[in-house]
Amino acid sequence: MIRRLLHTIRKSYEPKALVLMYHRVAELETDVWRLAVRPQHFEEQLQVLRSNWNVVPLPELVLDMTQGRLRRNSIALTFDDGYLDNYAVAKPLLEKYNIPATFFICSGNIGSHAEFWWDELEHLILSTEELPHNLDIRINQELISFELGKEQHLTEDLRQKHQQWKAFVQEPPTLRCALYLKLWEQLKPLPSHLQHQYLQQIKVWAGAPGHARPAYQSMSLEQLQDLARNSLFDIGAHTVSHPDLASLSPEAQRQELVKSKSFLEEAISREVTLLAYPYGSCNPETVRLAAEAGFHAAVTTQDCLVHPTSAKYKLGRFLVDDWSGKRLDACLKSWLTINANAHAHLAA
Ligand SMILES: [Zn+2]
Structure with missing residues (x-):
């Protein structure tokens, strides 16, 4: 004792x-x-x-x-x-x-x-002005089907919520945040060539240009x-x-x-x-x-x-x-x- x-x-x-x-x-x-x-x-x-x-x-x-x-x-x-x-x-x-x-x-x-893959993904999902209505993508055998509904268009309200969201401590406050987190979780364990391959598919889906941002x-x-x-x-x-x-x-x-x-x-x-x-x-x-x-x-x-x-x-x-x-x-x-x-x- x-x-x-x-x-x-x-x-x-x-x-x-x-x-x-x-x-x-x-x-x-x-x-x-x-x-x-x-x-x-x-x-x-x-x-x-x-x-x-x-x-x-x-x-x-x-x-x-x-x-x-x-x-x-x-x-x-x-x-x-x-x-x-x-x-x-x-x-x-x-x-x-x-x-x-x-x-x-x-x-x-x-x-x-x-850019690092997580930055690119964050930018595509949370900051693209106009996204398609739904995303269907198969990542490593798992089919992800996601509907963005009204969040196709990035409103000022959504933008503010995205600016404040911290994934460590908060549940996703918007559908776009939920989609980001879902994709992030799927991509994180993959080797980098697969991460880039899927990211490329997501980029085509989002219709976003592929320019890397200098600040990133x-x-x-x-x-x-x-x-x-x-x-x-x-x-x-x-x-x-x-x-x-x-x-x-x-x-x-x-x-x-x-x-x-x-x-x-x-x-x-x-x-x-x-x-x-x-x-x-x-x-x-x-x-x-x-x-x-x-x-x-x-x-x-x-x-x-x-x-x-x-x-x-x-x-x-x-x-x-x-x-x-x-x-x-x-x-x-x-x-x-x-x-x-x-x-x-x-x-x-
Ligand atoms: Zn690191």
Whole structure:
């Protein structure tokens, strides 16, 4: 009993650290997956991080953890996917406040001008002015039949609902949102060539032009190289084609990990030792393959703190929303306290 109590007390006082997860610094028309923080809010967040918190590079945080000297309440910043705005907007602000960050890059999109499939789908379904009355499409054996009824035409009311919808936390408020979510769920586990094939069919159905929007592009190779030249920043891998790794065969997973790592290492002439699983998706095989490929650690999308005994291929991260600096500060305090208590609770 006393031993258990001591264990609980020790656990609640052990140092905890936290990894933040960003995707974009931009102002978007719709943002279903809460990917974007507006530039003004991002700058406020950096000001708060600079004055109130101890921000460290993620590789340093991982090293501290593995060497048993994790610094209490240290915080690392990460960006997923490699969007162009990471370079154009986030980089100068991070430099201004001298804040380190790790960028997890989806290597297949570098320099391609292509949009990610989820952005294209979101734009097609939620922002196309006029859509056909119904959609019948067979995706991987499943027939999807969907009627849009009155929502064929995008009204101002629909547009506003789409702007406010956050798929993580709310039921779809319109038929178009429900259709988007249905298609997203069907496409997510597929390999990228099938995602693009089905997306092409949906594009033809929607009668929408196939132009990629410049604001949704990834960095060019030169921009990635320039980013990596600043010692404030680290580059990590985020696979080649952003697959749901746990849905792939072990060999397909291995290819995604090894190819993205070697592409990035060649591009930036530095070793790439950190990995972020797309959608946070991984299984025991993924973890084994990540270690085998030479990654030293990997991050998920699960919001849990890093503590001295965290599994280094499953480090949690907290999504940062489009919050003011003050709100982020409050969130950081609550995450670090609540999670510490929850942890102590579990140990008991
Ligand atoms: Zn991603």
